[in-house]
Amino acid sequence: MCGILFYLHKVAQCQNDAAWNNLFHRLRDANAARGPDAQETVVQNISDVHMTFFASELRLRGDAYITQPHRDEHGNVLCWNGEVSSEENDGAKLFAELQRTQAPEQIRDLLGSVEGPCPTTESPRLILVSVSVGQCPEYSLDELPTDAFFYVDIPSLSDGDRVLSFPAVSRYFLIAHLAPVNRTIPDNPPVSGDLDKPSEQLAVAADLLLGHLDESVRLRTDSEDQGKARIAVLFSGGIDSTVLAFLADRHVDRDEPIDLLNVAFENPRKILVQTEGNIGGLPKREKKQRLKDRIDYSTIDVTYNVPDRGTGLQELEELRRLCPHRTWNLVEVNVPFEEYTDARTVIENLMFPGRTVMDLVRCCSEHTLAAALYFAARGEGQVRSVATAKARPYKSSARVLLNGLGSDELLGGYGRFRTAFKAAGWQAIIDELQLELHRIPTRNLGRDDRVISSHGKETRHPFLSLSVVSFLSSLPVHMKLDPRLEAGIGEKMLLRIATRKVGLVEASSRKKRAMQFGSHSARMAPGEDDKKGDFLLKE
Known part of the structure; x- marks a missing residue:
């Protein structure tokens, strides 16, 4: 699985910004870890719209390393983070197919892709990224659904001082869907509990x-x-x-x-039970205190x-x-x-x-x-x-x-x-x-x-x-x-x-x-024992 990072902004609206430059380098490093075999950056400008494409490659198919982003003499660029069952490099194969398309509808029919976030006046930037660097004041990221793909009409963004905004991002729904579950309700089927003698x-x-x-x-x-x-x-x-x-x-x-x-x-909690018995009946505060203070790891095998x-x-x-x-x-x-x-x-x-x-x-x-x-x-x-x-x-x-x-x-x-x-x-x-x-x-x-x-x-x-x-x-x-x-x-x-x-x-x-x-990964840290699954982790 490769890593991709796409950064789009209007030059006039995003002058030298040390925080964003630092963020870009951190995002680039995080995505480079996903593709340790090769990395490359491609920069393109259309009028005053600046675009940076970064991609890393994890080579699992094909006879040779093929560096991303994929590009051709016409200025087309593809960063591909996906999986296609093919003996060739799947990104190169997809890029070749995309070069044959002529209209957005044809791209829609070829791709199963993602829905991207939309820039706003307050944050006139668009970032698409495989993996983030966690909570950060410079961005607000969303998990990307897979039922549609978005595209950006770049020439429309170079119209004077117009900021990046939602109308510049268009959406195409995909036509492929998972098969629905059979809703036939059985009429009291016989019970067969013998795995060796099924019907x-x-x-x-x-x-x-x-x-x-x-x-x-x-x-x-x-x-x-x-x-x-x-x-x-x-x-x-x-x-x-x-x-x-x-x-x-x-x-x-x-x-x-x-x-x-x-x-x-x-798991310290399991060790505590082994060394001091089951403390489940103790008050919550006392249980936490025992876990925090009384485990001496040097004496435990x-x-x-x-x-x-x-x-x-x-x-x-x-x-x-x-x-x-x-x-x-x-x-x-x-x-x-x-x-x-x-x-x-x-x-x-x-x-x-x-x-x-x-x-x-x-x-x-x-x-x-x-x-x-x-x-x-x-x-x-x-x-x-x-x-x-x-x-x-x-x-x-x-x-x-x-x-x-x-x-x-x-x-x-x-x-x-x-x-x-x-x-x-x-x-x-x-x-x-x-x-x-x-x-x-x-x-x-x-x-x-x-x-x-x-x-x-x-x-x-x-x-x-x-x-x-x-x-x-x-x-x-x-x-x-x-x-x-x-x-x-x-x-x-x-x-x-x-x-x-x-x-x-x-x-x-x-x-x-x-x-x-x-694996005993549940309820290891102090305070996690009483938190439900939807409890937000501390920032």
Whole structure:
């Protein structure tokens, strides 16, 4: 995933401004981290309108480095921060297609793009940027939706002293939309709790799901760094990450290792319970004071045997048993509390404009926790040849990270689906599935991309390919989950049947566990225990 920065202003309105010049350099450095292979700046002026294009390149495709911004002899410029399944450089390929267009409508039909902010009289500048540097008085940034794209008519901006304003920015809605969730309400379908003996209809659907998901993984395991680990999986040992690792094995050269990034945090609250017992019944002020003053780390042997580490080790053995030809590296990413504390400001800046406690460490989705994603993407930890061997330091070389985001949203993996069913039956689950699908881009994708890409890595989401989404959305709800069944079977039932078919027996029956609890990243810092997920972090 590359980094882009576009800065537009009228020269007469924005004379030498030290604060803005400093901000531009900080933004440039932040976006350079997303594309460590090459960076370049292009400056263009049209009358009194000044434009600066900066782009950084993370090379994952093609035979050679291609530096951004892309440009031609006609003055066209393209900064591309996206992902196209192609053996060529995707930005160069898109630029070539754009050069063939003649009208905005043709561009609209070619692009899936973004909606940008509009300058005002008080702030006569336009900035489009992949990642910010956090809270800053010079700008007010918004998360960009993906249902439309904006374009600026540059010649119209050079009309006398006219300031940049909303009328100069025009919007085209995109014509592509995700397939809606099938709203067919089942008529009391039979209960089938045996994953080994599903109905013929469910068995066929499971095979089709495996086919769509396998093709999606195949398209997302291309990379150019031959001879070392090119692909890594954000790996908790849950069903989502395990099935992605298993399918990746089919499409990565056998002599290349696959890294399984498994994160564990040192959590002072857990240590306090271990050393002083459960203090849950104490008054809130006393609990905070104990946490602040009474932990003596020098006397405590910190271990990282968190739930996700245990399931990760179990699934490592299952993968080694099913795919013995592969070198599987379970990368134990152990995060001391002090290191988390030191990195917190950096993580919050990357999250911005997401600024809630939920964005940082607490969310229901397995792979959307900014703190865990930040340290996982860095890929620094230790590995063991076997479970009992001594650990050795290891830094993952993989620059493509597979992420299981989308599985819970599409297949009903959250506990709230059971709650909805108890309240209003199958119709409530259908409504909840549609809501989850609708808010994935705004709740997850932008923030996760900014955090992961800060290490020069690209995250890919096989469950969110159009093929997988369309297939799962088309199925009646009772073929995807059954809240009448016990935990570990009913949620994501179809995926459990599919994984059982390929031999992932342990993974197929594992209960859902949110990453903040599995990695112990939840409720680490003083004062976070009583804050709801939408509580704003301090500025």
